[in-house]
Amino acid sequence: MKIKVLTVFTLAIALFLSACGKSDADLTKAVNDKLAADKVTGVTVAVKDGVATLTGEVGDITVKNKAEASAKAVEGIKSVTNNLTTKPLPVATPSAPDPALTAKLNDALKTAGCTGANVAVENGKVTVTGEVPAAKFTTCIQTVQQAGITGIDNQLKKGK
Amino acid sequence: MSAQEKYQSLLELANQNGTSYELTEGDNGTLVVTGVAPSEEAKTQLWDEYERLDPEFRSNDLILNISVGQAGGSGTTYTVESGDSLSKIGKHYGIAWKSIWDANRDILNDPDKIYPGQVLKIPV
Incomplete structure (x- = not known):
C-alpha cells in the first residue's frame, strides 16, 4: 500500500515538473537552436513566461514567417510575438532605357502573338492598353x- | 498591407518549388520579383498563384519576372569533393549557397549534407 502511495506521489511530482516546463533561459536557447537548425539568421529572441518575442531585420516576409513557425514549434513556447521587420528593398532598375524597352516589348509581344496589345513606356513603367x-x-x-x-x-482588355 | 504581405503565399510557393528570386521595389511600391524557376511547371504554379491573388493582374502592385532555368541538360554541373560545402561551392561560382540548394532540392534533403561524388546543378 505504501509503495502505491509513493508511486502516485512520484508520478504527481513528475507531472508537476513537466507541466512547469523549462525556464525562459532554456527556452531562449531552444528557440535559438531551432532557428539555427532552420537556417534563419538575424533574429533576436527573448522569452518571458513562455512567450517568445522575435526582433530584428530579415530578408523578406517568407523568412519572417519561417522564424515564427520555427519558434512556435519549440516545445514549451506558448505563443510568439513576431516583431521582425523585413529589410528595405533595393530600387528596381529597368533592363533598358525607355525607347529600347519599348522596342523589346513590341518584339516580345509580337512573338507571343499579342498583336492587339499596345505599350507605352515611361521611366521603366509600362502602360498596357488594347485588347487580346x-x-x-x-x-x-x-x-x-x-x-x-x-x-x-x-x-x-480581354476580348473573345 | 504591403505587397510582400499580399503576395507572401506566392513567395512561399517559390521557396517550395525551387524558384530562386530577388526582390526589388519598383514604381510606387510595386514589388518586383525577379527569379529563375527550375521548370516550366514551377513557373506556371507561380503565375496561377498570382492570378488567384490578383485576378486579371489589375492591382499593378506586382511584377513577376520569372524565367525558366535549364534543368540538367545544358546547365553547369559540379561534382562534390571531400570537404566541400554549398557555401564554398557557391563562393566558387559567385552565387549564394541558397540558389544551389534551391536548384538541387530534388537530390538534397539537408543543405548541410552533401557527399563526395554527388553531381549538383549550378544555376549560373
Whole structure:
C-alpha cells in the first residue's frame, strides 16, 4: 500500500515538473537552436513566461514567417510575438532605357502573338492598353512583366 | 498591407518549388520579383498563384519576372569533393549557397549534407 502511495506521489511530482516546463533561459536557447537548425539568421529572441518575442531585420516576409513557425514549434513556447521587420528593398532598375524597352516589348509581344496589345513606356513603367483574345491574356501580361520593367499599369482588355 | 504581405503565399510557393528570386521595389511600391524557376511547371504554379491573388493582374502592385532555368541538360554541373560545402561551392561560382540548394532540392534533403561524388546543378 505504501509503495502505491509513493508511486502516485512520484508520478504527481513528475507531472508537476513537466507541466512547469523549462525556464525562459532554456527556452531562449531552444528557440535559438531551432532557428539555427532552420537556417534563419538575424533574429533576436527573448522569452518571458513562455512567450517568445522575435526582433530584428530579415530578408523578406517568407523568412519572417519561417522564424515564427520555427519558434512556435519549440516545445514549451506558448505563443510568439513576431516583431521582425523585413529589410528595405533595393530600387528596381529597368533592363533598358525607355525607347529600347519599348522596342523589346513590341518584339516580345509580337512573338507571343499579342498583336492587339499596345505599350507605352515611361521611366521603366509600362502602360498596357488594347485588347487580346481571352485565351492569350495571361501570356500577354507575362510577356510584359518579363521584359525587365519596374512598373505596370494594366489596362489590357480581354476580348473573345 | 504591403505587397510582400499580399503576395507572401506566392513567395512561399517559390521557396517550395525551387524558384530562386530577388526582390526589388519598383514604381510606387510595386514589388518586383525577379527569379529563375527550375521548370516550366514551377513557373506556371507561380503565375496561377498570382492570378488567384490578383485576378486579371489589375492591382499593378506586382511584377513577376520569372524565367525558366535549364534543368540538367545544358546547365553547369559540379561534382562534390571531400570537404566541400554549398557555401564554398557557391563562393566558387559567385552565387549564394541558397540558389544551389534551391536548384538541387530534388537530390538534397539537408543543405548541410552533401557527399563526395554527388553531381549538383549550378544555376549560373
